[in-house]
Amino acid sequence: xxxxxxxxKTKNRLQTFTGYLSFLIALIALIFLNAGLLLKxxxxxxxxxxxxxxIGLMLGIIGIFSRNRSRLFAIWGIxxxxxxxxxxxxxxxxxxxxxxKP
Amino acid sequence: xxxxxxxVGKESKYTQDEYSHFVxxxxxxxxxxxxxxxxxxxxxxxxxKNQAAKxxxxxxxxxxxxxxxxxxxxxxxxxxxxxxxxxLIEIADKTLYIxxxxxxxxxxxxxxxxxxxxxxxxxxxxxxxxxxxxKIGNQFIHFGLDQPNFPINEFYLERPLPENPYKQExxxxxxxxxxxxxxxxxxxxxxxxxxxVSEVYVSxxxxxxxxxxxxxxxDYTELVxxxxxxxxxxxxxDSEGKLITPIGYPYQxxxxxxxxxxxxxxxxxQFIEALDFLEKxxxxxxxxxxxxxxxxxxxxxxxxxxxxxxxGAVVTGPTKELxxxxxxxxxxxxxxxxxxxxxxx
Numbered sequence: 001x002x003x004x005x006x007x008x009k010t011k012n013r014l015q016t017f018t019g020y021l022s023f024l025i026a027l028i029a030l031i032f033l034n035a036g037l038l039l040k041x042x043x044x045x046x047x048x049x050x051x052x053x054x055i056g057l058m059l060g061i062i063g064i065f066s067r068n069r070s071r072l073f074a075i076w077g078i079x080x081x082x083x084x085x086x087x088x089x090x091x092x093x094x095x096x097x098x099x100x101k102p
Numbered sequence: 103x104x105x106x107x108x109x110v111g112k113e114s115k116y117t118q119d120e121y122s123h124f125v126x127x128x129x130x131x132x133x134x135x136x137x138x139x140x141x142x143x144x145x146x147x148x149x150x151k152n153q154a155a156k157x158x159x160x161x162x163x164x165x166x167x168x169x170x171x172x173x174x175x176x177x178x179x180x181x182x183x184x185x186x187x188x189x190l191i192e193i194a195d196k197t198l199y200i201x202x203x204x205x206x207x208x209x210x211x212x213x214x215x216x217x218x219x220x221x222x223x224x225x226x227x228x229x230x231x232x233x234x235x236x237k238i239g240n241q242f243i244h245f246g247l248d249q250p251n252f253p254i255n256e257f258y259l260e261r262p263l264p265e266n267p268y269k270q271e272x273x274x275x276x277x278x279x280x281x282x283x284x285x286x287x288x289x290x291x292x293x294x295x296x297x298x299v300s301e302v303y304v305s306x307x308x309x310x311x312x313x314x315x316x317x318x319x320x321d322y323t324e325l326v327x328x329x330x331x332x333x334x335x336x337x338x339x340d341s342e343g344k345l346i347t348p349i350g351y352p353y354q355x356x357x358x359x360x361x362x363x364x365x366x367x368x369x370x371x372q373f374i375e376a377l378d379f380l381e382k383x384x385x386x387x388x389x390x391x392x393x394x395x396x397x398x399x400x401x402x403x404x405x406x407x408x409x410x411x412x413x414g415a416v417v418t419g420p421t422k423e424l425x426x427x428x429x430x431x432x433x434x435x436x437x438x439x440x441x442x443x444x445x446x447x
Contacts, residue, residue, distance in 0.1 A: 023160055030167035037170050040215065072157070080164060087171050094178035098187040099214050 016070070019063030022077025025056030029084055049084065057081040173218050180247065181221055187214065190245055191223055193383045194253075194390050196362050196376045198241070200349050201391045203263075203275070204229050204301060204327045204416040204439070205238075209360035221245045227257065230326050230354075231418055232299025232445045243390060250389045261439055263347075265392060274303035274437040275348050275414035277335035286435040291425055294441055300421045301326075301439035306432055309411040312353060312370070320426040322446065323419030325353045328412040330373070332401035335413055340395045347393040348414060349401060351376070370410050377402040420446065 029052050036044035056077055063074030116124075138146075181187030191212055198205055205227050212225045224242040228235045239257035243250050255265065263274060287302075294300065306315070309331050316325045329335075329348040340346055351373035355365045362376055363369050380387045381398045388396050417424065421441070427433045 023164075027160065027163055027167065030164065030171070034167055034170050037174050073160070076161065076164065080168075083168070083171075087175060090175055091178060094175075094182035097182045097185075098178070099191055099212060101210055 016063040016066040016074055018059040018066065019069075019071060019074025019077055022056045022060035022063055022081070023073040024077075025052055025059065026077050026080035026084070029053045029056065030080065033084065033087070049088065053081045053084045057085075170218075174216070177216055177219050177221075180219070181216065186248060187221060189383070190221065190248060190250070190386065192362075193380065193386050194223060194241075194243055194250075196380055197387045197390045198227070199352060199362060200373070200376055200380065201347060201393065201396070202227075203303065203329065203348065203350065204352075204418070206230070206235070206352065206356065206361070207241075209358060219247055227255075229301065229440060230324070231301045231440050231442045232420070233447070234442075234445045236440070236442065238440070248386065250386055253390055259440060261437075263392065266394075273338070273347065274439070275329050276305045276435070277331070277338070277413045278306060278308050278434060279336045280338065287438040288425075288428055288436065290438045291421060291428075291436065294421045294438075296420070296422045297444045298421045298441050299419060299443075299445055300424055300441045301416060301418045302424050302427065303437040303439055304415045304417050304427060304433055305435045305437075306413050306415070307434040308432070309413055310432060312410065312412050312415075315412060315415065315432060316353070318430060318432055319417060320419070320423040322423050323417050325415055326418050327351070327416040328353050329414035330405060331408075331411045331413045332397075333404040333408070334397060334401060340397050342395070344395040345393065346395055346397060347391070349377075349396070350412070350414075353415075373410075374402070374405065377405070420444070 029048055032044060032048035036049070060074045060077035060081060064071050064078065066074070181190075191214065195207065195209060195212070198207060206229075207225045207227055212223055215222045222242065222244050224240055226237050226240050229238045230236075238259055239255065242254040242256075245251075291300065291302070312325070312328045315328075319325060327350055329350040332349065334340065334346055335348065338346055351369050352363045353369060355369065356363045358364060363372050366372075367375075377398055380396070381402055384396060384398050387398070388394065416439070417427070427436060
């Protein structure tokens with residue numbers, strides 16, 4: 001019987017950088033979405049509510065495949081970006097169905 | 103069993119001292135390799151705390167930022183699913199045509215905006231005077247879910263109807279059997295120059311068929327709106343004593359396909375259909391209409407039983423031609439509405 005010190009692989013609880021970035025981008029996009037809704041303006045730049053969430057979604061997907069890191073932020077990032085896309089899609093559908101004009 | 107005993111025998115080749123030595127050296131090795139200073143420990147705890155705080159802040163922020171989009175989405179869903187928004191717009195549209203003499207709107211230009219669980223609609227309102235449609239103002243209605251506030255009307259009229267009807271004398275149309283007859287405006291009509299076109303509210307001396315009445319009108323004049331007898335116009339009050347206002351329909355076909363009085367069917371039929379629709383949504387229609395009571399069911403039943411007979415009408419055309427109305431036996435009195443410069447070609 002031999003005694004050997006096996007270094008136990010502990011799971012690193014630090015967040016993935018891409019996941020963190022994805023979550024941060026989702027928050028920025030949500031801030032602009034809220035501002036657009038509160039100001040009732042149609043001048044909101046598409047970059048913040050369409051292009052930025054696309055980048056964020058990709059970063060979130062990369063983040064979720066990272067090993068040995070917590071994927072919580074990546075999951076939150078992906079969920080928020082998907083919500084933003086779902087929101088835009090449903091708003092277009094609902095907007096077109098109320099008081100439709102040819 | 104014998105084999106197991108042999109194995110145990112093999113493992114026991116180390117002495118007690120050797121074991122102790124090995125354990126001590128392992129403990130020392132562990133202490134050297136995994137030694138964490140107090141400073142490092144504090145740092146690790148601090149990092150953990152920071153991580154947890156950052157996570158809490160970000161998740162809380164995300165949840166807060168989701169509130170308005172979710173409520174907005176719920177508002178749109180409420181008005182879109184089941185056509186609630188369109189129904190409210192249709193009520194406002196039909197109420198205006200039926201309760202406001204000679205007023206129309208462009209259905210394609212109705213604007214709507216959404217707040218949280220509310221919808222605002224606004225549109226321009228037109229009157230036909232002479233041969234042209236004039237924008238006479240706009241109407242704004244706020245709906246909290248499906249409940250409308252009183253509409254905000256901005257009408258720029260020379261001779262508007264009272265916004266809150268409280269006296270029968272103030273109304274422009276009266277029933278042949280009505281005791282109270284609003285004063286007649288023949289003097290005003292005579293004083294207007296010939297180069298003008300006018301809108302005239304005509305009260306008839308007997309109930310008439312609209313087609314027959316139109317045939318008796320002077321040349322170049324147009325019957326634009328007819329006030330239909332519903333059995334309540336003699337007294338002009340409902341069972342609770344509240345003043346009612348005339349209801350009727352635009353007599354001419356509206357070329358706009360989206361109008362409730364377009365050319366698909368005769369206007370009288372579309373009027374009854376509109377009444378049936380408003381009957382189901384009377385509470386909303388009453389809030390939007392000038393009168394604080396409409397009694398649509400009672401009046402609709404009367405019209406279906408007795409047919410469409412008119413007791414009043416709005417006629418427009420050259421002022422000179424409208425003066426001829428005075429000689430018509432069918433006409434009991436008139437009220438002059440809006441007057442514009444000549445616009446007939």
